[in-house]
Amino acid sequence: MAEHGRVRLIDVARAANTSVSTVSRALNGSDLISPQVVAHVRAVADKLGYRADRRAQEFKLGRPRTVGVTVPDLANPFFSEVLKGLGAAARADGHRLLIGESGEDPAEELRLVEELADHSGALVLCSSRLSRGGLDKALALPVPVVCINRTVKNAGVVAIDYRAASRLLLEHLTGLNHRRVLYVGGPASSWSDAERRRTLRRTARSLDVTLDEIDGGWSGHHGYEAGPTVLRSRATAVITFNDLVGVGLLSWLHDNGVEVPAELSVTSYDDIPIAAYSRPPLTSLRNERARLGELAWKQLAGRLEGQDWPRPELLTPELVVRASTGPARRGVRIRTRG
Amino acid sequence: MAEHGRVRLIDVARAANTSVSTVSRALNGSDLISPQVVAHVRAVADKLGYRADRRAQEFKLGRPRTVGVTVPDLANPFFSEVLKGLGAAARADGHRLLIGESGEDPAEELRLVEELADHSGALVLCSSRLSRGGLDKALALPVPVVCINRTVKNAGVVAIDYRAASRLLLEHLTGLNHRRVLYVGGPASSWSDAERRRTLRRTARSLDVTLDEIDGGWSGHHGYEAGPTVLRSRATAVITFNDLVGVGLLSWLHDNGVEVPAELSVTSYDDIPIAAYSRPPLTSLRNERARLGELAWKQLAGRLEGQDWPRPELLTPELVVRASTGPARRGVRIRTRG
DNA sequence: CACGGGAGTGCAAACGATTGCACCTGATCG
DNA sequence: CGATCAGGTGCAATCGTTTGCACTCCCGTG
Numbered sequence: 057m058a059e060h061g062r063v064r065l066i067d068v069a070r071a072a073n074t075s076v077s078t079v080s081r082a083l084n085g086s087d088l089i090s091p092q093v094v095a096h097v098r099a100v101a102d103k104l105g106y107r108a109d110r111r112a113q114e115f116k117l118g119r120p121r122t123v124g125v126t127v128p129d130l131a132n133p134f135f136s137e138v139l140k141g142l143g144a145a146a147r148a149d150g151h152r153l154l155i156g157e158s159g160e161d162p163a164e165e166l167r168l169v170e171e172l173a174d175h176s177g178a179l180v181l182c183s184s185r186l187s188r189g190g191l192d193k194a195l196a197l198p199v200p201v202v203c204i205n206r207t208v209k210n211a212g213v214v215a216i217d218y219r220a221a222s223r224l225l226l227e228h229l230t231g232l233n234h235r236r237v238l239y240v241g242g243p244a245s246s247w248s249d250a251e252r253r254r255t256l257r258r259t260a261r262s263l264d265v266t267l268d269e270i271d272g273g274w275s276g277h278h279g280y281e282a283g284p285t286v287l288r289s290r291a292t293a294v295i296t297f298n299d300l301v302g303v304g305l306l307s308w309l310h311d312n313g314v315e316v317p318a319e320l321s322v323t324s325y326d327d328i329p330i331a332a333y334s335r336p337p338l339t340s341l342r343n344e345r346a347r348l349g350e351l352a353w354k355q356l357a358g359r360l361e362g363q364d365w366p367r368p369e370l371l372t373p374e375l376v377v378r379a380s381t382g383p384a385r386r387g388v389r390i391r392t393r394g
Numbered sequence: 395m396a397e398h399g400r401v402r403l404i405d406v407a408r409a410a411n412t413s414v415s416t417v418s419r420a421l422n423g424s425d426l427i428s429p430q431v432v433a434h435v436r437a438v439a440d441k442l443g444y445r446a447d448r449r450a451q452e453f454k455l456g457r458p459r460t461v462g463v464t465v466p467d468l469a470n471p472f473f474s475e476v477l478k479g480l481g482a483a484a485r486a487d488g489h490r491l492l493i494g495e496s497g498e499d500p501a502e503e504l505r506l507v508e509e510l511a512d513h514s515g516a517l518v519l520c521s522s523r524l525s526r527g528g529l530d531k532a533l534a535l536p537v538p539v540v541c542i543n544r545t546v547k548n549a550g551v552v553a554i555d556y557r558a559a560s561r562l563l564l565e566h567l568t569g570l571n572h573r574r575v576l577y578v579g580g581p582a583s584s585w586s587d588a589e590r591r592r593t594l595r596r597t598a599r600s601l602d603v604t605l606d607e608i609d610g611g612w613s614g615h616h617g618y619e620a621g622p623t624v625l626r627s628r629a630t631a632v633i634t635f636n637d638l639v640g641v642g643l644l645s646w647l648h649d650n651g652v653e654v655p656a657e658l659s660v661t662s663y664d665d666i667p668i669a670a671y672s673r674p675p676l677t678s679l680r681n682e683r684a685r686l687g688e689l690a691w692k693q694l695a696g697r698l699e700g701q702d703w704p705r706p707e708l709l710t711p712e713l714v715v716r717a718s719t720g721p722a723r724r725g726v727r728i729r730t731r732g
Numbered sequence: 733c734a735c736g737g738g739a740g741t742g743c744a745a746a747c748g749a750t751t752g753c754a755c756c757t758g759a760t761c762g
Numbered sequence: 763c764g765a766t767c768a769g770g771t772g773c774a775a776t777c778g779t780t781t782g783c784a785c786t787c788c789c790g791t792g
Contacts, residue, residue, distance in 0.1 A: 062536060064778060075742045080780060090740060107536075110512040112778035115453045116747055122513075130477055131667075136468035140495065152509065155493045157478065171490065174448040175460075198400055198445075276671045300667075307671040329469075329638075333614045333645040335673040402748060413772045418750060428770060450748035454777055735791085742785080747778105754773080761766080 063106045072100040083108070123356065124154045124172030124199075125180040126165055128243070129274060132300060133328040134345055138182055138204060141349030149357055151177075158185060160274060162245050166190045173197040178356045180204060180349075185245035200359040202352045206247040212355035213368035216343050218248065222255035224341065224375040225295055225323055230263050233384040234293040234321060237265055240272040240282050240305065242297030249297060252325070256295070272297055279304025283312065286320075292384040293321040299331045302338050306380065310335075317382030327376050336379035343373040401444045410438040421446070461694065462492045462510030462537075463518040464503055466581070467612060470638060471666040472683055476520055476542060479687030487695055489515075496523060498612060500583050504528045511535040516694045518542060518687075523583040538697040540690045544585040550693035551706035554681050556586065560593035562679065562713040563633055563661055568601050571722040572631040572659060575603055578610040578620050578643065580635030587635060590663070594633070610635055617642025621650065624658075630722040631659040637669045640676050644718070648673075655720030665714050674717035681711040 069076045074097065082089045082097035083106075089097075114120050123146050127135040143153045156172055158165035162185045169186070170193075173179060179194070182204045186194060195201055195211055202212030229237055239256055242249035253269060260267035270285050272278045279301035286294055286305060296302040302324035309316055316322055316336055324331065327342035351369050359365060407414045412435065420427045420435035421444075427435075452458050461484050465473040481491045494510055496503035500523045507524070508531075511517060517532070520542045524532060533539055533549055540550030567575055577594055580587035591607060598605035608623050610616045617639035624632055624643060634640040640662035647654055654660055654674055662669065665680035689707050697703060 062778095065780095066778080076779080077742060077744095077781075078740085081741090084780085086781095088740065093740080107512070109778055111449065111453055111458060112747095113780080115449050115777090116779045116781095118747080120449060130468065130474035131471040133469040136474070136495075139468055140497075143495065152513070153493065155491065157474075157481065159478075174445070175490070276667045280671065303668060303671050307673065307675070310673055329614045330641060330668055333618065333641045334671075335645065335648055337645070400748095403750095404748080414749080415751075415772060415774095416770085419771090422750085424751095426770065431770080447748055450777095451750080453747090454749050454751095456777080733792105736789105737791105738787105738789090740785105740787085743783090745782085746780085750776085752773105752775090754771105756771080757769095759767090759769105762764100 062109070063104045064109070065106075068097065068101045068104055068106050071104060072097050119177040119360070120175065121151045122154050122176045123151050123178045123180060123353070124156065124169075124176035125182060126156045126158055126168050126172065126184065127182045128158050128160045128165075128185055128246075130155075130157045132274065132298070133330075134298065134326050135182060137345040138349040138352075141346030142180060142353055143349070144346075145350040145353035149353070151353075160185060160243055160245075162186055162190060166193065169194045170197070173199050178202075178360060180352050180356070181206065183246065183248060185243065187245070200356055202355050202359075204348050204352050207368055210365070212352065212359060212365050214348050214351045214355065215368065215370055216248070216348070217370040217372045218251045219255045219259075220370075220372045221325065221341050221343075222252065222259045224373065226256065226259050226263055226265055228339070228375055228377065228381065229293045229321065229323070230265060232293075232321065232381060234291075235265055235384070236268070236291045236293075238268045238270065238286060238289045238291035238294045240270055240279065240286065240294060240296045240301060242272060242301070243274050244271070246274075246297075252297070266291075272301055274298065275300045276304035276307070279306075280308045283308030287312065287314065291320075293323065293381070296322065296324045298326045299324045299328045299334075299338060299340055302340070302380075303330060303334045306334055306336070306338070316380055319385055321381040321384070323381050325373075331376075332378070334380075339378045339381040340376055341373040342376050344371055347371060400447070401442045402447070403444075406435065406439045406442055406444050409442060410435050457515040457698070458513065459489045460492050460514045461489050461516045461518060461691070462494065462507075462514035463520060464494045464496055464506050464510065464522065465520045466496050466498045466503075466523055466584075468493075468495045470612065470636070471668075472636065472664050473520060475683045476687040476690075479684030480518060480691055481687070482684075483688040483691035484694075487691070489691075498523060498581055498583075500524055500528060504531065507532045508535070511537050516540075516698060518690050518694070519544065521584065521586060523581065525583070538694055540693050540697075542686050542690050545706055548703070550690065550697065550703050552686050552689045552693065553706065553708055554586070554686070555708040555710045556589045557593045557597075558708075558710045559663065559679050559681075560590065560597045562711065564594065564597050564601050564603055566677070566713055566715065566719065567631045567633075567659065567661070568603060570631075570659065570719060572629075573603055573722070574606070574629045575631045575633060576606045576608065576624060576627045576629035578608055578617065578624065578632060578634045578639060580610060580639070581612050582609070584612075590635070604629075610639055612636065613638050614642035614645070617644075618646045621646030625650065625652065629658075631661065631719070634660065634662045636664045637662045637666045637672075637676060637678055640678070640718075641668060641672045644672055644674070644676070654718055657723055659719040659722070661719050663711075669714075670716070672718075677716045677719040678714055679711040680714050682709055685709060 156168035327340035494506040665678035669676040
């Protein structure tokens with residue numbers, strides 16, 4: 057019996073009284089080997105409990121069938137669903153995911169990307185917070201890179217269509233007579249935050265809406281902490297960077313006696329599950345985030361087969377109207393306990 | 395110049411006019427090489443942009459420095475924080491994470507585990523939904539396994555102390571005069587659900603509380619859908635499997651005019667961030683889930699160095715009381731619009 | 733009966749790194 | 763001045779696979 061700790065091809069070969077090449081071919085279904093031998097080898101391999109050393113296989117065969125992914129924050133369901141879509145698509149083609157979380161930190165993301173590149177044959181940067189220079193370094197790595205929610209040259213790109221998104225949001229609000237809107241922003245290094253701001257500004261101008269902006273963040277407490285500033289603003293409607301921020305803000309508004317949507321409408325991006333369960337339920341922009349992941353893999357798969365990068369793919373979101381938005385209040389804000 | 399697509403050790407050796415062994419030793423800081431040569435080799439390697447092929451290295455060196463992890467659901471912040479802790483601890487020791495999501499499906503989890511084992515030197519099963527037999531198969535794999543939130547023989551174990559958890563919850567409720575409590579359960583294959591039920595029953599008996607149980611699930615909509623059954627029950631307090639379920643239930647209760655906590659108290663396990671932002675904020679059991687991950691790595695690291703498995707490690711949670719629990723209503727339920 | 737050819741098998745060279753061992757060169761010592 | 767030694771360096775084996783090529787049969791054919 058093999059006492060190397062692990063059963064290797066050569067152990068099977070010896071036990072089956074043949075050679076490694078024959079065993080390898082038999083196990084991999086080569087038609088060069090006679091059926092009897094194949095059967096015999098299979099039987100022996102099973103008896104010995106042989107499992108091919110995948111790492112040795114991939115090492116010999118060339119590119120690793122692993123795709124590295126970075127996300128800023130695993131706890132945000134937006135990203136976990138992107139991962140779900142990406143993972144399923146990649147797995148269907150015999151690849152697996154090496155996941156890294158940057159914690160919203162560009163420097164950490166760069167470390168991660170380099171580490172992941174060492175073990176992967178392809179990279180997906182999801183909502184990358186990398187600086188321009190960091191991104192260049194990533195693209196210089198010897199593996200193809202797809203960016204999700206960030207546009208880049210010489211890489212695959214799959215993103216949400218924020219121009220359409222901003223239009224949907226603002227048209228919904230103007231339809232409710234809101235003419236002054238506040239945007240509570242996301243992380244400074246976020247491309248999608250910049251994109252939201254850019255398209256909101258533009259659309260606001262064309263719709264004759266006054267747009268104010270404040271800085272925020274990506275999670276519940278950022279929304280909660282934005283509460284006082286929001287209250288001080290003269291806007292009748294708020295758009296938050298994402299649902300987590302939105303829910304945090306709703307919580308603060310409730311704690312401070314601000315009625316939503318009577319006094320203030322709140323709306324947001326992403327439509328993660330809690331948007332439906334918050335109180336009031338959040339009007340939010342639903343996007344097909346699992347599809348974002350799938351498309352990213354499609355682009356990578358094509359690229360790995362030598363094709364050129366296709367043009368950026370944009371996914372149009374859909375507005376889900378819930379109870380957190382309503383007609384604009386008239387005149388000044390009702391006095392609050394705040 | 396190397397036109398193999400990638401710069402290899404031998405390319406550096408040629409360019410530096412020396413041999414692969416010297417280059418390897420120089421780059422790895424062996425003291426066998428003279429300082430001048432080291433400097434020269436380093437310079438050449440940099441100029442050529444040499445990056446060691448980590449896969450070849452690890453292949454040669456033996457065990458992969460990768461640890462495979464399975465979680466039932468990436469979208470649940472509980473798991474993402476376990477991953478955060480585990481990833482940080484493992485990375486500090488030069489290992490990385492290969493993450494697989496089973497989607498709460500035992501069969502899928504088994505597939506995953508076998509796949510992960512092929513590429514990892516160690517395995518962490520987080521809240522494994524594996525059947526008894528599946529678990530045995532996993533433990534038979536040639537890699538050490540740690541289970542988080544599931545007790546198993548011949549493997550590392552790190553878990554939440556549910557006995558303490560159940561006592562904290564029920565004592566809080568009895569302190570508010572609740573004598574009839576309903577538990578809204580989790581996925582059938584969940585060990586921690588079974589454990590919660592077991593310890594709740596036991597503690598309820600000792601505290602003279604009547605405990606009812608219904609089946610539920612792991613996410614918001616399971617909680618929402620449990621609404622009608624909850625309403626029909628005669629309990630004055632509800633304990634839900636986790637915060638996601640709790641928030642879903644709160645949403646249904648609100649939609650159906652049930653006042654929380656005046657008519658019904660709601661409490662839950664995990665204390666993920668939204669517990670604080672739900673309305674009313676959820677009384678929940680906070681646990682150090684990042685630490686769960688850290689400890690899992692500690693156990694693995696020890697095991698990889700040849701030590702025996704330590705005894706199971708239990709983490710005691712802490713009750714965070716918020717506005718979703720209050721004194722038991724007296725008599726029958728106030729008539730509702732439901 | 734010699735020969736061509738196809739089917740089945742095994743040898744050995746890769747893949748890219750690490751490392752035991754042998755080798756070479758000066759310097760030191762007896 | 764020759765043997766000894768140590769500090770540097772390179773050769774070659776190795777990790778577990780896959781696979782091109784050479785080899786051996788054996789059968790059928792001219």
